[in-house]
Amino acid sequence: MRNRSVVAAVAVAALTAVGLAVPAPAVAAPSRADLALRWAPIHHQDVDATGSHALGGRADYITRVDFDGDFNGRNNWDRAGASGTSLAAHAYYSVAETSTHWYITYLFFHPRDWTDHPFFETEHENDGEGLMLAVERDGSEYGVLRAAVTVAHTNFYSYMPAGSSWSSGRENVDGTLNLAASPHDSFQHPVTAQQAQGHGLKAHPQYAINGDGIVYYPSTVAETPSSGNDRDVRYQLVDIFAPGGLWAQRNNPDLFAHLGTFAGDASGGCGVGTFACGVNSANAPWGWDDGDDLPGRGQIATDPAKLSAEYFTIPGGLSRAYTYNPYASEAAALNAAARTAPRVVD
Known part of the structure; x- marks a missing residue:
């Protein structure tokens, strides 16, 4: 059998000789980890060191859910x-x-949602x-970024980068998603x-x-x-579906009080002063919900094509058939449970 590279070279030469165009080689799809790293945000984290609950600013650091060695x-x-x-920087x-x-x-996970005000504001x-x-x-290695939807407490906000072909749909677009260069790679990242x-999380500079603050780079x-007040901190991405990871812990009652809602109590000084x-007051992505919008609880992660079709007008439409969706094996159960799960107020 002739070597494949030799056969390919002969074919290209033959096409060139008769004046026909040589087809461009297919671009291999990146791994999901590489794709996530390519588009991961440059992330600005405001920091407040006021009061004992701030831990000198450390309460605003992003980290792993199991930063303390347990779930x-x-x-x-x-x-x-x-x-x-350790509050080493991670994101899922x-x-x-x-x-x-x-x-x-x-x-992006924080061990504390806190306040230094004695009245009218809660923490958890x-x-x-x-x-x-x-x-x-679009046929390129990493595709082209069209839109973002962010989670700020119990509201979603939608954004598009300049030049996006998408536009407002059922929801109004809330602003522009800016991109910036990272000193740690050769890509432009959303900010x-x-x-x-x-x-609460929005597109910068909303x-x-x-x-004081931290700029995190993927x-x-x-x-x-x-x-x-550190303006160059690298964060590591963690696959939600890694063996033994966050999704694998979804039925662990020590970590989740119910579907997609982190377990949390009022011990250790939370609420003092x-x-x-709040108790059980934070969500994982399959628990995120904007109760005023049509997509159901968690569908920003579990059925993002549906959410995108609701939030945006998309020229040419989009496919709703998933070729890969790691939530899909339990999508029906998740959707059924989401209809009866308590709404968490963050």
Whole structure:
């Protein structure tokens, strides 16, 4: 049998000799981990060091759910302030695919949602907010970014990068999704930002650093900020579906109080000196919900094609048939449970 490279070379030469165009080689699809890393946000985190609940600013650092070495959601408030505890920077991701688009969901986790106000504001153990990016599969290696939907407490906000072919749909677009270069790779990344204390997430600069803050850059390593005012910290992505990881723990009652809602209690000082401490008050992506919008609870992650079709007008439409959706094996059960699950107010 002749070597395939030799056969290919002969074929190209023959086409060239008769003046026919040589077809471009097919672009191999990137791994899902590479795709998530390529589009992961440059993330601005505002930091507040006011009061004892701030931990000198550390309460605003992003980290792993199991930063303290266990998957117990009810000890995270306490252990975030423990001596020697690592708050190395991580974020979680999942990828769903159709023939027309990739959908990448990112979760940024904080052990505390906190406040330094004694009146009218609550705090709670654990905090999970994030975003979904819609990327069109245009034949290039990583596709083209078309839109984002971010999670700020119990509301979703939609954005598009400049030049996107998408436009407003059932929901109005809330602004432009800016892109910026990273010093750690050769790509332009979307830029997002989170508030201090409550950690609502929007496209930058709708939220922005106000004084102290951290700029996190996507990477394959996890760094810990040198202080609450560090403008170059690399964060590592963690697959939600990694063996033994976040999705594998979805029925662990120490971590989840019910479908997609992190377990959290009022121990360890949460609520002391403030209006109140909420219990079981933060969500994973399959629990995110904007109750005023049509897509159901969690569908920003579990059925992002549906959410995209509702939120945006998309020239040429999009496929709703998933070629890969890691949530799909339990999608029916998730949707049924979401209809009866308590709504979590973050």
